[in-house]
Amino acid sequence: MKPNPQITTGPMPASSKLYVPGSLHDIRVPMRRIALTGEGPLTVYDSSGPYTDPAAQIDIRGGLPAVRGAWLTGRGDAEPYLGRPLTAADNGFVDGKRLTPAFPHQRDPLRATKGAVTQLAYARAGIITPEMEYVAIRENEGRTAAYTRDGEDFGASIPDLVTPEFVRSEIARGRAVIPANINHPELEPMIIGRNFLVKINANIGNSAVTSSMEEEVDKMVWAIRWGADTVMDLSTGRNIHNIRDWIIRNAPVPIGTVPLYQALEKVGGIAEDLTWEIYRDTLIEQAEQGVDYFTIHAGVRLHMIPMTARRVTGIVSRGGSIMAKWCLHHHRESFLYDRFDEICEIMRAYDVTFSLGDGLRPGSIADANDQAQFAELETLGELTKRAWARDCQVFIEGPGHVPMHKLKANMDKQLEHCHEAPFYTLGPLTTDIAPGYDHITSAIGAAMIGWFGTAMLCYVTPKEHLGLPDRDDVKTGVITYKLAAHAADLAKGHPGAQMRDDALSRARFDFRWQDQFNLGLDPDTAREMHDETMPADAHKVAHFCSMCGPKFCSMKISHDIRATAEKQQGMERMADLFREKGQLYVPADG
């Protein structure tokens, strides 16, 4: 009996969990193995955590096992301390029955005893951490050699196989990050960088109506089941602290937040009343909980705000608009910018990664690539250097809404101004005329900018601009972004990307329907669509589908052609003859 029937568990179709051991460290790296009927199994990247492992005991009241526990204590550079006390404001002053229960098992938080405990600090010191070996193994997906290298990578440096040393060197030069708060021992580490697989993020968040912790945890579990590599908790309102605790304790993926949202809650939603002290307190609160990356809109500077005056859609970043309002009201530079070095001190003590927010990103095609956007980008580059100077890990957020012909400039400018720190974009949407379909308008931009070098793509669901995504919308958004990220990997010439395409194509050509479904990103939907018109089991081996029927199935005819040709002479030999002699088809009796 499942202890938490609300949580989605169980393996993906035809899939089993595989754990690959490390050679430097005591680690077990999870992968998913898809069993096939007509050829050997395919091993693929697996972000879903223990929830898809039938051997795992899932109980969200206990949280996930602390896979990183020994690694963290083994380093001896951080120690537990009596954390910041919980306040009523942390949960929006809710009490009694409306208060979400606290997560039952509270650990004392860890904090650096001195200096930085970041992956960047270790990398610079020449140390290959367990996290680094873990992601190196993970990125190879069981490959021992390159499969196919055929792409245009625009100057990236993707190796045939990822080694732990390569991971270390990429982190050391700031070109990749492993978001991994030392207070998130449940994390299965993953890496974000241009020379690795393109990653995707899914946003979740409670609505104004109180959600239960099971519901919130399941949103996260559901998103990673379909392939989300990180999850941002954008909750606002009541119970925000306690729900976040439940999410992190049960999250095998990095959790990101925008601490400004909670800080704003603490001042009753009045942007002008925000202070550095309240913000700082919120950073520490969330760092102690184990949030792996913070979106911080420190690039919105006072002098940039007038640059948005003539925009069609003004400032569309929530964090950006809140800080702009604060700046204008107080007539001064934002505390995020002024106190940036102090923020770095917090980040390095827990290894919270900076996601430098693009508060002035465009909110429409009309505003793309404007002065405000690029002025902020330059500031983000300046802040990147300041964060790196303190051994903090950094990635950079990007737009938003950008037509196709302006995408490349975004990537090029980001690489230039931000010194190759990883880029993390929201889409971008390539047109504004399709509300209800913005997962698609943005998947076009996401695939392209991923190809150009963006390391992580933040998903957009069909509900974007219209309302809160439900379970189906989250799945649609995640699958859409997985396919966009994969299209980008293919185009970059990632040495393993084409394995899955080819395996699926072979299954398709061989009429191995079950293999075709199971190799897809969403086996359930593919199977359902096929079964709408051909439900019988016999049809799962049929040499045609209902699209064309047996007489018009090109693949069936292709098989007939091969059989005919092979009977005559062997098609391969005919092909060779043609290639050798460059002449017309050689008849069987020639």
Place this chain on the structure above:
Amino acid sequence: MKPNPQITTGPMPASSKLYVPGSLHDIRVPMRRIALTGEGPLTVYDSSGPYTDPAAQIDIRGGLPAVRGAWLTGRGDAEPYLGRPLTAADNGFVDGKRLTPAFPHQRDPLRATKGAVTQLAYARAGIITPEMEYVAIRENEGRTAAYTRDGEDFGASIPDLVTPEFVRSEIARGRAVIPANINHPELEPMIIGRNFLVKINANIGNSAVTSSMEEEVDKMVWAIRWGADTVMDLSTGRNIHNIRDWIIRNAPVPIGTVPLYQALEKVGGIAEDLTWEIYRDTLIEQAEQGVDYFTIHAGVRLHMIPMTARRVTGIVSRGGSIMAKWCLHHHRESFLYDRFDEICEIMRAYDVTFSLGDGLRPGSIADANDQAQFAELETLGELTKRAWARDCQVFIEGPGHVPMHKLKANMDKQLEHCHEAPFYTLGPLTTDIAPGYDHITSAIGAAMIGWFGTAMLCYVTPKEHLGLPDRDDVKTGVITYKLAAHAADLAKGHPGAQMRDDALSRARFDFRWQDQFNLGLDPDTAREMHDETMPADAHKVAHFCSMCGPKFCSMKISHDIRATAEKQQGMERMADLFREKGQLYVPADG
């Protein structure tokens, strides 16, 4: 009371029909005007025909009015004749109750009295036909000047405003086509070419189970309601002739077919039994009915077939595989290639446009841009010249399955080998790993290749590779391809494309929810999604949505910022000061 309750009629939300008269000819060009609450109306392209005009009397038993009737007779170069007699084979030997009734009003077909009656022949002779003036007006969408020109067009020549003479010159040089059979007088002409708006095609077709003619007509009406510019009838099986008649008589858009499918039916589905005589008879049968363009796989030559031997997915074009089988069996060049000049004689006598089929297009990422594909493309270029020499209109079909980094080469080679004849691609899919989501994997490729210069995009529905699309799938496919085509227009710098994006973005920023819905490609879905969480009418004027709620609405805060700034000094003036002086924010009392 509607005479045909099965047919979808009625205007799109907040929209009315507008007819713009010509100045050279007696024509009325339909457009759609979207009424807005906060600004003047927006006029957009309208492919939906009389079905969205409340003033139109729709009765599919009578067919649509013959808007081109007088234009055709006025030219005096074609005359009615006693057409080819209907045979039992034309409807798959079905009779009695299972026979779909013939369309009630049969006209004698028109045929050229001598020479060519093609738009290309007229254009070369310096004649601006009513069709040419019609599409010129249509392409401008009510604009009298360029709106915004900001794009990368890769060497296209898109004018600020389309003139009838520009249309004529583009057709004369083969760079654009108006598919318009002289036996399709119900047609509202449209143009396909790189220097015009990117168009989309939707495929329909009856399944093995007999469909009623109402169902088939409504599939077409449904597809054009959402924006399909042309419709291909890919029906096979029984009643194929009679159903096609019902479709064409009720179609305001060009109808395309693959005549080989019907020819194959006539020989009981045995590819080897196909003959030039049966094929020729089918061409004439369909030309007399009024089919506007034929897909003809004349580029599949005998010596190319062995080039597909090592492919992962062989030959995936139905027409291509049928012809390859024929060629192999008979050990000779296909009759489509051998008899190409005779085919041209038929095409020019009715002005049926060639859609030169890519029978060897790749069916998987693995097979993209291979020797077979490009060998065929070169042959299509040779055939283009032969067709042009006989004054036939031509466009070229393209792939299929192509990863992003190989897309541009497809466009470049097509332009080079096919002498700028319009390109018409199927997607292409940019990855094979997402069955059930191939409308999206292919929309990425479609948007990009549309940007690079492809003139028309053939839609892919979510059911691709899995089964026959239903009504919802058709709509999803059409909307997805409309947004991809529009993203391409934006990126090319089409001088009118951004008007709609900007109008929608202004509506969004102003919280004009109804305008935002109505300006979108699918107002119904956008409205439904919004209403799931905020159903009340009062919410349609709310200055926030359920995504972020009132406290976190960036657009609401942006308005607050503008109001604050304007009270202080005027944000525009501050912006000017900043721009002039390049200094930090100037305080109110400065």
